[in-house]
Amino acid sequence: MGRIFFRRANLIDGVHAPKKNATVVVENERITAVATNGDAPKPAAHDVVYDLAGRSLMPGMVQCHYHVAYDNIGNLFDLDMKHPPTMLTLIAAKNAELLLRCGFTGAVGAGTLHNIDVTLKHAINQGMIAGPRFMACGRDVVTTGDSVDFHPSWWKLQMEGLGLICDGPDEFRKAVRDEIKQGVDIIKLYPTGGHGLAWPADVMTMTLEEMKSAADTAHERGKKIRGHIISKRGILAGLDARLDVIDHCDMMDDECIERLAAQGTFVTPSLFFPYLMVEQKRRTGKAAFPGVDEMERGLEHSYRILPKALAAGVKLLVGDDFGTSAMPHGDYAKELEAYVKGAGIPALEVIGWATRNGAELLGMKDDLGTIETGKLADLLVINGDPVKDITILQDRANLDVVMKDGKFVECQLSPGKAAARAA
Numbered sequence: 001m002g003r004i005f006f007r008r009a010n011l012i013d014g015v016h017a018p019k020k021n022a023t024v025v026v027e028n029e030r031i032t033a034v035a036t037n038g039d040a041p042k043p044a045a046h047d048v049v050y051d052l053a054g055r056s057l058m059p060g061m062v063q064c065h066y067h068v069a070y071d072n073i074g075n076l077f078d079l080d081m082k083h084p085p086t087m088l089t090l091i092a093a094k095n096a097e098l099l100l101r102c103g104f105t106g107a108v109g110a111g112t113l114h115n116i117d118v119t120l121k122h123a124i125n126q127g128m129i130a131g132p133r134f135m136a137c138g139r140d141v142v143t144t145g146d147s148v149d150f151h152p153s154w155w156k157l158q159m160e161g162l163g164l165i166c167d168g169p170d171e172f173r174k175a176v177r178d179e180i181k182q183g184v185d186i187i188k189l190y191p192t193g194g195h196g197l198a199w200p201a202d203v204m205t206m207t208l209e210e211m212k213s214a215a216d217t218a219h220e221r222g223k224k225i226r227g228h229i230i231s232k233r234g235i236l237a238g239l240d241a242r243l244d245v246i247d248h249c250d251m252m253d254d255e256c257i258e259r260l261a262a263q264g265t266f267v268t269p270s271l272f273f274p275y276l277m278v279e280q281k282r283r284t285g286k287a288a289f290p291g292v293d294e295m296e297r298g299l300e301h302s303y304r305i306l307p308k309a310l311a312a313g314v315k316l317l318v319g320d321d322f323g324t325s326a327m328p329h330g331d332y333a334k335e336l337e338a339y340v341k342g343a344g345i346p347a348l349e350v351i352g353w354a355t356r357n358g359a360e361l362l363g364m365k366d367d368l369g370t371i372e373t374g375k376l377a378d379l380l381v382i383n384g385d386p387v388k389d390i391t392i393l394q395d396r397a398n399l400d401v402v403m404k405d406g407k408f409v410e411c412q413l414s415p416g417k418a419a420a421r422a423a
């Protein structure tokens with residue numbers, strides 16, 4: 001098979017400032033040349049050439065807080081009582097393919113049912129179904145009466161598929177080992193309430209000892225661990241326990257930022273839902289529900305603190321609770337708008353969170369996340385410039401090419417022909 005040439009690209013490589021008129025060459029699964037100074041190799045007769053005519057070429061994105069098996073969750077019972085495991089697995093497979101076609105060539109699970117992440121990961125890696133590179137998460141690891149332990153006791157329901165209910169460091173250690181036995185790559189804890197859960201954000205729903213026990217057990221076996229954490233107290237506890245990812249992290253302040261940056265802890269700010277609700281209120285003058293005013297105060301805090309976190313070097317990620325009723329699967333790229341238009345972060349930085357930082361969380365920063373010679377070819381061709389307008393990524397019609405591992409998942413371009421549609 002010949003090489004694939006992308007010529008006349010607006011190259012957003014994740015290393016340098018965007019550069020026009022670049023050529024990128026892909027051979028098998030890897031990038032074998034990146035040329036920006038007219039030093040591009042010449043295509044041979046059997047090579048395939050795509051003239052991008054100024055379209056943007058950027059790395060594939062990584063969804064770093066992914067619930068592939070959430071199916072339009074409107075209330076907690078929808079989590080585990082809506083579908084049998086077999087049906088839910090098929091729904092999740094469709095979601096995984098949709099995520100890939102939306103330009104996310106990688107995904108990191110944030111909690112799943114019936115070990116669906118692991119199943120999908122194997123099916124994707126074997127080429128059975130289309131989907132992203134998948135870092136698989138498992139059950140929600142929680143304490144008695146917290147988070148997903150919400151079914152009334154007298155229903156006598158088992159939580160086998162959804163949660164692992166543990167109390168005390170020993171039970172946490174055993175739960176993490178069991179998750180690892182099931183093939184999970186990253187463990188999900190729920191150390192605080194808030195952000196849609198029954199307990200308020202300032203309630204610690206597990207002890208530091210329990211968190212440490214879980215984290216040490218995961219790290220000892222080379223696995224990662226993440227936590228749903230809202231309050232400052234919770235963030236500091238998550239840092240003490242050395243969690244790899246703090247999810248939501250709403251009440252981060254200067255003290256938290258300093259430690260997050262020093263420890264290299266990842267953060268998924270997940271601002272899309274409050275951004276959506278607050279922008280809607282500001283536009284229409286009407287709140288969708290009574291909690292929107294409080295949400296607005298939280299969002300303003302995030303808008304002020306995120307630029308500081310970025311400047312301090314905190315590793316920020318893209319990823320949110322898609323698959324809930326307000327945020328359907330397929331809307332993934334809308335989250336990026338919240339950081340650019342809401343928090344005023346430059347689009348190029350947010351693209352870096354979605355690509356470079358995501359690749360690092362996947363444990364593949366030497367292989368993915370930027371467009372450089374020798375890296376794997378997970379690439380997007382965008383009809384337009386997402387650095388100038390981040391919302392361009394939201395419309396799949398603008399994704400002319402989605403390439404994973406050097407293979408086309410989507411390709412709306414014809415080889416050899418000059419393209420007329422480029423912005």
Ligand SMILES: [Zn+2]
Binds near residue numbers: 065067320
């Ligand atoms: Zn979540």
